[in-house]
Amino acid sequence: MKSIFKENKNVFLWDYQTLHQLEEKHGSSYYVLDTGKLKDNYRKMNHAFQSRYENFIIGYSYKTNYLPYLCKELSKLGAYAEVVSRLEYDLAIRIGENPKKIIFNGPLKSKEDIFLALENASIVNLDSMYEIEYVREYAQNHRHKDISVGVRLNFDLSENGMSILQDGYEVSRFGICVENGDLNIAISELKREKNIRIIGLHGHFSTRNRTVESYLRKTERLCHLAKEYINETLEFIDIGGGIYGELPNSFQLDAPSFDDYAEVICSVMNKEFPDQNHRPILILEPGVAMVANVMSFVSKVIEVKSIKHHQFVLVDGSVHNIKPTMHRNNLPMKVITGKERKRDDHHYHVVGYTCMEKDYLAYNLFGEMPDKGDYLIFENVGAYTIVFNPPFIKERPGILVLEKNEILVAREKETFKQFFNEELYSF
Numbered sequence: 555m556k557s558i559f560k561e562n563k564n565v566f567l568w569d570y571q572t573l574h575q576l577e578e579k580h581g582s583s584y585y586v587l588d589t590g591k592l593k594d595n596y597r598k599m600n601h602a603f604q605s606r607y608e609n610f611i612i613g614y615s616y617k618t619n620y621l622p623y624l625c626k627e628l629s630k631l632g633a634y635a636e637v638v639s640r641l642e643y644d645l646a647i648r649i650g651e652n653p654k655k656i657i658f659n660g661p662l663k664s665k666e667d668i669f670l671a672l673e674n675a676s677i678v679n680l681d682s683m684y685e686i687e688y689v690r691e692y693a694q695n696h697r698h699k700d701i702s703v704g705v706r707l708n709f710d711l712s713e714n715g716m717s718i719l720q721d722g723y724e725v726s727r728f729g730i731c732v733e734n735g736d737l738n739i740a741i742s743e744l745k746r747e748k749n750i751r752i753i754g755l756h757g758h759f760s761t762r763n764r765t766v767e768s769y770l771r772k773t774e775r776l777c778h779l780a781k782e783y784i785n786e787t788l789e790f791i792d793i794g795g796g797i798y799g800e801l802p803n804s805f806q807l808d809a810p811s812f813d814d815y816a817e818v819i820c821s822v823m824n825k826e827f828p829d830q831n832h833r834p835i836l837i838l839e840p841g842v843a844m845v846a847n848v849m850s851f852v853s854k855v856i857e858v859k860s861i862k863h864h865q866f867v868l869v870d871g872s873v874h875n876i877k878p879t880m881h882r883n884n885l886p887m888k889v890i891t892g893k894e895r896k897r898d899d900h901h902y903h904v905v906g907y908t909c910m911e912k913d914y915l916a917y918n919l920f921g922e923m924p925d926k927g928d929y930l931i932f933e934n935v936g937a938y939t940i941v942f943n944p945p946f947i948k949e950r951p952g953i954l955v956l957e958k959n960e961i962l963v964a965r966e967k968e969t970f971k972q973f974f975n976e977e978l979y980s981f
């Protein structure tokens with residue numbers, strides 16, 4: 555196959571013939587992972603923070619996209635694994651992650667999960683009181699061992715009495731509440747065991763606008779509480795994820811850059827911990843910002859039809875493949891056409907294979923209409939897509955990787971037998 559890369563660069567150069575060839579092997583719809591972009595994101599983010607505050611770690615949020623190949627790439631770059639379930643924890647182990655570089659978060663951890671993570675000396679952030687009982691039990695059973703844990707905090711981040719949380723929730727349901735005194739109780743419970751040390755505080759909030767200002771207040775609050783409650787044992791401040799990555803122009807949003815976030819967050823850290831020799835590790839847990847722009851979805855045009863004055867472009871893909879949350883923004887889209895011809899500009903919609911009326915991959919686009927046999931490439935589909943499985947009505951498409959001038963397969967196209975796994979289903 556001829557090269558689809560610009561000379562010596564990991565940059566897409568799709569053409570119709572390449573896509574046609576790929577279709578024979580991988581079907582007419584599949585994802586493509588661009589590892590060059592992934593490395594770029596990691597390095598830019600890491601540099602923005604580390605150049606301002608040296609003691610810095612990225613914990614990649616697995617749930618955003620736990621494609622094993624991608625998780626492994628990030629691990630190789632130096633990222634820790636931020637996991638929120640035993641499934642994700644086991645995946646991190648499976649790809650060879652050092653257990654000490656796994657951050658185990660999430661609201662639901664079983665006793666076995668907690669015991670395993672403590673046994674492995676992973677970083678565990680406790681989310682509720684019931685988890686504290688498990689940790690104490692483990693500590694009682696292992697008196698000779700020093701046990702370290704972090705605590706996820708829940709505190710008020712509202713601005714002038716207005717919630718800044720996603721979907722307008724008044725309070726977040728995660729973490730241990732500072733305001734009602736639960737944090738006090740949690741800490742004294744943990745301190746009942748002499749071999750438990752609380753080494754870090756964690757604060758992750760999903761906010762509506764992901765503003766720099768909210769990170770300023772969150773980081774300050776975490777630092778102040780850390781100094782107040784765990785000054786002697788403090789090793790890390792974990793500010794969670796939720797920052798913006800590089801957004802497509804079509805979103806028309808003037809998002810803060812990695813440098814904007816880093817400037818504010820690191821200033822707080824440097825101010826709160828002026829002693830060079832006693833600086834806690836700063837942990838950031840990016841999901842969307844790390845992976846949204848590293849995957850594209852290729853889908854072939856099967857039919858173009860008009861219904862009254864509407865033009866529908868039907869593709870071999872679904873909105874579920876590219877935005878399972880069905881948000882309203884049209885993703886950036888490229889049309890790769892086989893035939894050179896002049897086409898008229900039209901308003902048109904791109905719709906998918908499912909039987910749902912709302913299966914619009916793109917709504918009300920304007921421009922040259924794609925034609926039967928063309929390929930559409932939707933960009934920015936790396937976050938919260940493949941993790942919402944299984945897709946509806948059809949098997950999962952494959953995932954290809956652009957890596958060092960070759961194309962690898964990170965996930966094969968699913969078959970009937972894999973979808974209806976006979977070890978799971980009775981027929």
Ligand SMILES: *Cc1c(COP(=O)(O)O)cnc(C)c1O
Nearest residue numbers: 615659758795796839840841842
């Ligand atoms: C989901 C999640 C993240 C990542 O959030 P993004 O908005 O994708 O950056 C980080 N930390 C925790 C605890 C999470 O649940």
